Structures are given as structure tokens and as C-alpha cells.
Amino acid sequence: MVGTLDLPDTPPVAFAIFAHCFTCSRFVPAASRVCKTLAEHGIACLRFDFPGLGQSEGEFSDTTFSSNVEDLIAATEWLTREYEAPQLLLGHSLGGAAALKAATRPEMDSVGAVVTLGTPFDPAHAVTHLAEHIRDAEEEGCVTVTLAGRDIDITREFLEDLADNNPETYLPELRKPLLLIHSPTDQTVGVENAQKILRLARFPKSLVTIEADHLFTRGGSAQRAGRLIAEWVQPYLRPSYTPPSVAEDQVTSRMAVGSRYGAMVETSSGTLLTDRAKSRGGRGQGHSPVDLLMAGLAAASTQAIRDAADGMELTDAHVTLTYVSRNIFERRIDLVGTLSDAERRTLLDAATSPFQTMLPGIKILDVPA
Numbered sequence: 001m002v003g004t005l006d007l008p009d010t011p012p013v014a015f016a017i018f019a020h021c022f023t024c025s026r027f028v029p030a031a032s033r034v035c036k037t038l039a040e041h042g043i044a045c046l047r048f049d050f051p052g053l054g055q056s057e058g059e060f061s062d063t064t065f066s067s068n069v070e071d072l073i074a075a076t077e078w079l080t081r082e083y084e085a086p087q088l089l090l091g092h093s094l095g096g097a098a099a100l101k102a103a104t105r106p107e108m109d110s111v112g113a114v115v116t117l118g119t120p121f122d123p124a125h126a127v128t129h130l131a132e133h134i135r136d137a138e139e140e141g142c143v144t145v146t147l148a149g150r151d152i153d154i155t156r157e158f159l160e161d162l163a164d165n166n167p168e169t170y171l172p173e174l175r176k177p178l179l180l181i182h183s184p185t186d187q188t189v190g191v192e193n194a195q196k197i198l199r200l201a202r203f204p205k206s207l208v209t210i211e212a213d214h215l216f217t218r219g220g221s222a223q224r225a226g227r228l229i230a231e232w233v234q235p236y237l238r239p240s241y242t243p244p245s246v247a248e249d250q251v252t253s254r255m256a257v258g259s260r261y262g263a264m265v266e267t268s269s270g271t272l273l274t275d276r277a278k279s280r281g282g283r284g285q286g287h288s289p290v291d292l293l294m295a296g297l298a299a300a301s302t303q304a305i306r307d308a309a310d311g312m313e314l315t316d317a318h319v320t321l322t323y324v325s326r327n328i329f330e331r332r333i334d335l336v337g338t339l340s341d342a343e344r345r346t347l348l349d350a351a352t353s354p355f356q357t358m359l360p361g362i363k364i365l366d367v368p369a
Helices: 029-040 066-081 095-103 125-139 156-164 167-173 192-202 223-235 289-308 339-357
Strands: 004-008 014-019 042-048 088-092 114-119 141-147 149-156 177-180 207-208 252-255 262-265 270-274 312-323 329-340 363-367
Touching: 004 029, 014 029, 029 042, 029 088, 029 156, 029 177, 029 262, 042 066, 066 095, 088 095, 088 177, 088 223, 095 125, 095 167, 095 289, 125 141, 125 149, 125 156, 125 312, 149 156, 156 252, 167 192, 177 223, 177 270, 192 207, 207 329, 223 262, 252 270, 270 289, 289 312, 329 339
Parallel strands: 014 042, 014 088, 088 114, 114 177, 177 207, 329 363
Antiparallel strands: 004 042, 141 149, 252 262, 262 270, 312 329
16 A cells, blocks of 8 residues: 655654545545645644555455455554554545544554544445446446546445444444534535434544535635644644743754755744745745744834833834845834824834844844834
């Protein structure tokens, strides 16, 4: 099987596995975009192609729903051996049904939470839209159907295996927190499927609806689902990485994963992603060092003005900095309020004082407001 491991820029706080939908691949939006969004929130996510699909070897006609469950367990064993045991198991559509059953297996003890997207209650639902072909498959042993422009062989064994997997027997055995994400307008797998799963599952369990098509292709729905999952799963994770403790007068920086110039900067108040601008060879996926320097200069100006404005009728102070060259910046300060000329001069002088003491090498060219 071929897979993609989406890694965050920092060391992962946890690992996850994503199972794609029926006859899809790991590149379907629900898989790729959700996994990439989870990576942005520090969770590494493995998405892979089931045999005979996408770039994986093998024949789809040799697979069944039960073999998909075994493939999930094999992926878990590989991830555990090569990186770290997964703590989150996700699946979309029939992949979600496989994730639900796999999560009940003892081999998945490391998994602390399960998430499904647009998942049918009964795995056999995956072939209801192929009803006209099912009789042929049962009588002839195999029938070829065209799905998304490609020929897929549906075998009698595949259908029999779907029929043998009864969710009413294994869903009550799922003893892990469960999040069901489903679109109320899903025309492929109706939202009533999520309601049936919810009734059988144990607590803690949640059902959240997101406006989306079944494949989560439109309107940033997959990214919204990813952000929702990242927030929901936090209480159930055992973080394997926590950002280093940084004192108030310190910052630390380390190289970001998958980026030539990206860096993660840790401050006492949180983490900043930095990168070079695209015009300078970077990917433009974070604040540039010049951005951060200008932000610091602008914030210092604003804070100095507020300190000096005690007793004055100052409503606001807008500070705009523009990079000129090397250590030279152009600054414009707009003071809003009922101020005398002397008060304005006092505040403008105060805005310059931090640089004279902290950054004497910085040149500020003030322009009139």
C-alpha cells in the first residue's frame, strides 16, 4: 500500500490514520485536506490507498470490507514501528465504517478517539447505488461497473462480506470517544446514518453537522472539518511533544519541517511560523523576519505612545511601518483624539524613544500623517 504522511512543521503532538471512501484514493479532498489541516494543528496524519486503488498495488476485486479493516490494522502497525502509535483514527464514508470496526480491535489500543465523516451506518450502504448490478454479481460471481471514470470489479465475495458485517454487533463494543461529522444535505449518505450510529455508540459521543457535499469538495468544508477535529480531539490526546518552556525575555527558533527557509519561533506567549517571502525563495507560509521586526517596532511605538498619553484625550494611535532598505524604515503615525500641538509633539517624541535605547542601529524616517 502507498501512503502519504502529512507532518506538522513542529514535532507532532500525536499521530493519526485516515481511511478514504469507497473506490476513492488518499487524494480525495476529504482525506487530503482534512489531514493537511490536522498537520497545521500539530497532528501528523497518515492517509493511504487501499489495495487496487490510487497508487497501491493489488486488485480491488481481491478486497473486501473486512480486508479494509485488516489494512487499517496493518497501517497502524507500520506507523507504530516507523514513527509512533496512532492516537486518532479517522475515516470517510465506507472508510469511516472500516475505522469504526477497526477501533474495536485489540490491535488498536493506542487509538484514543475516532472520527467519521459522511459515514454509512451499514457498510452495505456503499453499494446501494449499484443495485442494478448486484444481482449480476451474485449470479456471475463478478460484475464490472464504472465509477468516477474507471472500471471496478464488484465480486460476490465483496457483497457477501458487506452483508456479514452487522454494525449492531460491533458498534456497542466501541469504547472510545467518537465524533461523527455529517452534512445534513448529503445526497449520497443521508444524515440519518449518523443518527443511527450515534444511538448505538457509547458516550462520549458527538454529532456535528457541516454544510458540505459528500466528498467535502466545496466551500472549504474539509478544512472546517479538520479544524473542528483538531479542537475536539485535544482532551483525548496524550501529547508526545510539548513546546519548550521559554522565559519572558527569550525566544527560540528551530527549522520547520518541509520548508527550506521556514522556522518555528517559540515565545513565552506562543508559537510563530516564519518563512521567507516567495520573491526571496521561500514559500510565503509564515511571517518573514522583516515582518516580525516591523511588527515589533510598530507595537513598541504604540505602547510608548500610550504610556506618554496619560491624562491626554488620546482615542487611538495608528502606526504604519514600511521597509525601505537594510536597517531603514519609514514610519507614519496617526494620532486620533483632541490633542494640542504640544501634546502631539510629546507623543511623537515618545514613539521614538524605544529605538534610541533598545535598537540604536535602526533608522526611523517619520513621514507626516
